[in-house]
Amino acid sequence: MSWEERLNQAGWRVTMPRRVVLRVLQQARRPLSPQEIHARGRRIHPSLGLVSVYRALEVLEQAGLVRRVHREARCDGYILASPGHHHVLICRRCGRAVEFPGAEDLSGLIDQVERRTGFRVEDHLLQLIGLCAPCRGSGPA
Amino acid sequence: MSWEERLNQAGWRVTMPRRVVLRVLQQARRPLSPQEIHARGRRIHPSLGLVSVYRALEVLEQAGLVRRVHREARCDGYILASPGHHHVLICRRCGRAVEFPGAEDLSGLIDQVERRTGFRVEDHLLQLIGLCAPCRGSGPA
């Protein structure tokens, strides 16, 4: 099924901004911000508005056609740090965040990725999202 | 070593905003945005400025006393998505982002976390940061 069909099936229309955003991302070699996508998109279709880029990204992300990357810069939300490397567990219902230790657990996966991609992995960001014990019991999922 | 000593050793001063931000985060039960930290901090020390909260977070994060949490909302940077769940590998030098499949790799870790914390893990965000093959060869680390 083409992405056009996927959009249509989900009740969305196939429009110029969505087409252009997708094409820009296909040609990109690194994650792009909305501004960057807009600038590049305008070279393809000069009337493309920045607001439409925001809106297109929202729809395309919901449709699973685009993935948001979280990078060090420009994300808020802070918790207290424990010493050493920790992963973070976040409850999607109450927002509680819990740290848990462990880097070793990933070494197998990291080895595999290094072998397959040629990357040298230096650091990682792992966040697990779910429901904490109290929230599992109370109210609607 | 106390956090005050850690700051001093790293050449930073122990100041009111840093003290207040840390105290607010100690009392918080979920990740807080700079704005939220500011609002709560003012209840402890009404002259606290928002700008100082930003600056304190920056320093405390560098000192390893505070950890930034990346959440779905409010992060830019997009890449094209492949179907299904993928992790993301990002080169810190050239910015290239590569997806790689795999959720099974984490099942052991997730089981362990669920047992120890009572959370039910539904989703996760894993990003590996490192150097891609071309960047490993060229220029300064």
Place this chain on the structure above:
DNA sequence: TCTCTTACTGAAAAAATTTTTCAGTAATAT
């Protein structure tokens, strides 16, 4: 304890990002 140095501070202003509003346009079903 006093004094000096300068890393810090809050407030205001500037810059940048994101959302809302609105009148008009164009994608799709019929």
Place this chain on the structure above:
DNA sequence: ATATTACTGAAAAATTTTTTCAGTAAGAGA
């Protein structure tokens, strides 16, 4: 072809983050 309404771009509003600057206070050294 036509009708419906999901979409569009631009402007304005709201929000977030950074910069600037004159003054303050942390901490080193006497």
